[in-house]
Amino acid sequence: MNDHNTVSTDVLIVGGGPGGLSMAIELANRLREKGVEKKIMLIEKGSEIGSHILSGAVIRPKVFRDLLSEDEYDKFPFDSRVEGDDVVMKLSANTVTKLPFHPPYMSNEGNYIASLGQICKYLAEIAQDKGVEIYTGFSVDEMMYENGKIVGIKTKDTGVDRHGVKQKNYQQGTMVEASITVLAEGSRGSLIQKMIDRHDLEGENHQIYSLGVKELWSVPEGSIKSGAVYHTFGYPLNDKEEFGGGFIYGLSDNRVALGLVVGLDYKDPSFDIHAAMQIWKSHPEISKFIDGGKILEFGAKTLPEGGWYSIPKYYDDNLMIVGDSAGFLSTPRLKGVHLAVRSGICAAQAAVEALISEDTSEKSLARYEELVNDSFIYKELYPTRNMRAVMHDGMLIGGFKIGMQLLTGGSCLLRVPHMKEDCNTTQRVALFKRLPFAERFKGKLEFDGALTFDKVTSVYHSKTAHDEMQPSHLVVKDSVQFQRSNIEKYGLPEASFCPAEVYELHVGKGDKRSLRLHPENCVHCKTCDIKSPNCGIEWTVPYGGNGPEYTYM
């Protein structure tokens, strides 16, 4: 071992999102209370804290009151307080029906609209003031083991060319030894994916995901009130085929955050969520909010929405998992921030006890699970544990069933519902009997560059960038199978579902079809890792500091 390249800490947190940062803050607070000095280090792959953070976001503030002191909470960077009731609209191609009520689980009274990226920046400042060491722009691609147990991580080697050959500017990654390693990678973490098998962490169900595509606009005065919250369902999604809906939030300074969230368990191999969002924006009930405005940012991110049964085991010897990485997301509300923060708090409590007793074994860290089960995480997630499964019945019937679940404490199904992994729900082109995406929306797929955009333009608005001198961070696991199956039989669904034009189906002379990869466009949403048929693609982490540069997402 080269000492020059090895550092050590007591707690290492991988990922600077709400879960990781909350844990760091709570840890620092509790250690100080107990007068124990321990080193806390947090590593983030984005060039800055917040660069890779994307959320709606309407946020429940309560948990931040628990985490922060009054002074700290007073300066919290909420954007605007939700004003009035949410408006829920059911869209069809040309009409809109405003629902006279909204489901109780969707109420946003007392909540705030915010940029989660800005919140994370603020939390990072607080954490640093408390002595947490934060390093941004470093990717972690390896867990380190000793005698079969996790002892830390290693950051990614840099200075390697496209073929993996070390260059003159090669820089070996740094090993970080830690008593406890906390994975807070967010949705579909690339380290956690590797570990789920190795450590047998999978929950009762596979995790399943949605993809959210979001835009931030600057709009003419009077287009929307700050604090206004609208949700839509229906058009352009087909109630029985695609689970999801749209959101429109009024922000300060005449800005609007809007987006479309769609479950990745759909069947159409040509379904394109980015295009669906553009079509959705063209609906007069949506376009009226942004007409005459200018797009500021674009981004996309997946969210784990399998609910209670999809939560993996989130601790092991010297290991803890928090936030979206652990699947702590409330499916009916599509809200995970408050749960991520709460999980960070619970994990910190358990970690402090473990550090003081100098026992960071699985048995000791099991305390984390007890704390989660005593917290509102359990209270929110358990009653809706069957929620996502019933959505296969369509939004309205499904919605009714959710209501029943809430009344009956979630027990309307007798067994754990089985859910297929998202990579197994796509149908082959020949087997998919409904209208494919392009025919379903014929005439609506020309984007005008003012209100609607093609993917390349959207990628530009995400400010994403990747060093081209590195091996592709998107790995085709088996190129022969990929050609035979994903391309020939499925028609390369990756080209449709990827919101950032990373995958291109190239049709050459003689109808020769092949994959063209553009990893430099990637916005780190992880959809390909989730949805590619046969799990054909592995998303690995590129060099630190690469990826999108979100500022107010």
Add this chain to the structure above:
Amino acid sequence: MALTIISLMKQVPLPSEMRMGDDGLMDRTKAKSIINVDCSYALEAGLQIKYENPNAKLIVCSMGPPSFEQSLKRALSMGYDNAYLLSDRRLGGSDTYATGLAISTMLKYLGFGKGLNEEFIVLAGRQTSDGDTAHVPSQVAENLAVPQATFVETASLSKGIVKARRIIEGGYQWLQLPVPCMLSFTPTGIAPRYPSLAGAIRSKKTEIKILNIDDIGLADEKIGLSGSPTIVAKVSNIKSERAVIKLAKGHGEEALVSSLIALMDAGKNKLEVKDSKKIKERKRPDGFEEVDFRDGSRGILTWAEIVKGEVSRPSLELLTPARHLASQLDEETKVITLLIGKDIRDLANVLIAHGSDEVIVIDDERLEEYRILPFSSIFEQVIRQRKPEIALFAATTAGRDLAPRVGVKTDSGVTADCTELDIGEHINRKKKTIFTPILESKRPTYGESKLATILGFVCPQISTARAGTFEVPIIDESRTGVTEEFTPELKDEDFIVDIIETVRGESGLQNLFDADIIVCGGRGTTDDSLELVKALAEELSVQGVNAEWACSRPIVDERIVEYARQIGQTGKTVRPKIYIAVGISGAVQHLAGIKESETIIAINHNAKEPIFYHADFGIVGEYEDILPELISRVKDGFTFGVKNNKKDEK
């Protein structure tokens, strides 16, 4: 004493974030800051030299506001041992001359210089993206009285000898320098490494030493506006001369190429020019005193750079602005050209025929190739003797190396890479004086978005002129002029830098200047060693079009193509009717070399590449798909609207 490697570094706004706002102005307010790209290559070069000299100490120095600390921290996390920042409000307004003085004074304060610790080398970026002058390295070297090699790509140091590969027009040169010396790096060598986490942790604990001008013992009047021989008198916007690109639409190469042809058939992509507002002529104020600050200095001095025994084209071009300036000054004004080399006396007539009134010849076999120390010494001697009011150099790698060093020797400021030169006047309303006549040197800046007018108040007023901007004057064999010999005093020390090897490709490749269509391949076309790029040019030639192929800098770096075919700032400026950029990203240097083209067509798989913001038509696609399709269309008679000579003959 162990070797110290000193890297000079500047922090700049991220070039890609320097976007146009709605008003057409550069929006720099939101720009993130980075280490200037050229400087980051110099930082890496230092780390590479450390591999060969494990006991060397690495220090990084910068001058600027406290916000520069973040970039110094990054340098520390890359592996530097110590960092120093010269930060003082009084430095505001310093031009390159004052900056060079301040930095060299800081280095002397840190103990490095002649008569002090001499076991050091200074590394710097060639130029900064927000200044683009390439002056400071030469100026620091002159102030420290150490030899220099600028425009260096790679360098090594062993046993006290530095070997550096320097870019020159159409080739490169291996130089051997002693320690101490100064090297400035182009961003074409070894790319800067990513910091390691261990390095970042170390850097957090390393304190950055902040110095002010009192610390280093520099007087107030030597820096800032008062210490600067030049001022920026005016900055105006350069309006883009190109309309927004028209992109081919469709899926698959057939559709894309058909779409391109349809777009081109629909006519040129012309910019709708709105009536520009008339600029108000500012009235010349009454009662102001006219000041002739030249103090008897008269005449315009130019340098005739010799390449392969001939006067280089940019040096001939230089005579166009020289004559223009002479005509604006009084009738007595002479254009004096300095001709240095071996067996070059006969070339004096060429210069006179192109516009020189006087040619000063220095014929010395040691001066066959350009070398900074003797040439700058000769210029100093000639300037002291002849007192020219203006000195002009072509902005070649040699001219940009030489001019700033001469500037320090004569206490003059330098304006880099000018595209317009005029005689004007400067009105100082505070002092109620009008400085006239004065040289107005205009140069594009901020990524070619602005045109800055720079004035110098010390004679000679020195400027370098961008190659390819001015026309070569028409030859007039009947012109007469004076030729005289000059014997400079040269010391042995002036020859301590050895030229080990000079490599130049076929000179010029004249065809590129004359071609109607140029197909140029960039980094993205290396997979087939430019075979398709060549094939397209070839097919166009078969169709009777005057077509040539060329390449961008990275292709030459990878030794796929000879230098003669390179286009870009250190290559050449071309002006064909149609320029087809294949797999070219659009680095600023390359764009400068092609912007005179009538129509630019970009083909690149990455729609985010800057080339698409500077082209008239574009196809987003892989060149391996698009070019074969284009070639087959050319076979069918499509020639991008350029006349087909063969058919015309019929």
